[in-house]
Amino acid sequence: MLSLIFITTGIIFNLLGCIGIIRLPDTYNRLQAATKCVTLGCCSILFGVVLHFGLNDAGAKALVAIPILFFGSTVAAHALIRGTYHFGIKLGKKSVKDDYKEAIK
């Protein structure tokens, strides 16, 4: 029963992340919403799977998958936002500050 609660929470976080992908105005902000919400949502789903299976082979696999997913997606987001900046996409219209422009000259 507790596992179903965790899985449902994960789905709700995923839903919020996908609304963020649709609504936010430029690439950087989309990446913000998407990465945080979807990663935590999928970690929550996998934790629900761990609680459902208990301590056997499937539970151990799901438990191993959580740190792999976590580090993989954060490093991927980091590489992707850096690549986006070097590709030449400008920051959105509402931006107030850009310290990185002087650093990479």
Added chain:
Amino acid sequence: MTEYLDILLYIQIGLSSICLFRIIRGPTIPDRMVGIDIFGILVVGICAIISVQTEKSFILDIGIAWIILSFIGTLTLAKYLSGKKLNE
């Protein structure tokens, strides 16, 4: 229980199709890549829900392999975006 998991599975598949919308529609190339990255993470959630539904553990193996492949794919695309060769 199974009907409830069915509903959750359909919602998750619908969310992945939202990512497909961003991949098709996205005005620039990095937008499409964000869509691909998020799509890869959502598929892992689908694998986890299916493994609860069918009580089989090998689907989680598919999930782990999918995480690692999607990670490598995103890193390659990011390298391409920043204009470097792949061995740097």
Added chain:
Amino acid sequence: MRYVTVFILSLIFWLLLTFRITLPNLIVGSVASIICSAVFTRFFIKNVYKLLQPHRYYWFIIYLFVFIWECIKANIDVAYRVLHPAMPIRPGIVKVRTTLKSDLARTLLANSITMTPGTITIDIIGDYLYIHWIYVRSEDPEIYTRMITGAFEKYIKKIIE
């Protein structure tokens, strides 16, 4: 010594993935772990005796709880910004100075910042972290440095250095 540590860690990882202890399984796992330790030891941490000090694990567990709390706060924050009809965003890239020295500590700090409310690390040049922030709350370097790295830096210093 470092080779033995990498061998033991990868053998534990293999046994967690397969989750059965039989002789053929152990033999295959040992061969794979020997190959892994031969290839990947040069990326491992320099001083392996730090892994045996128990107070680092104590601080790591406390850090884990702090981190999960910050993570949940991050999600509620992003959800508020996404669902609000006017979308209150004010993005910008800020420059933050860090006092951590080792590579592993900086990696952990960058990953933690990526998961906290509205911030993603873009790059590390020298001692400075460049961070994209979805809502720039203040323009003063000291205030935003404390807001972004303040919660994590002291724990990471106790865990790793």
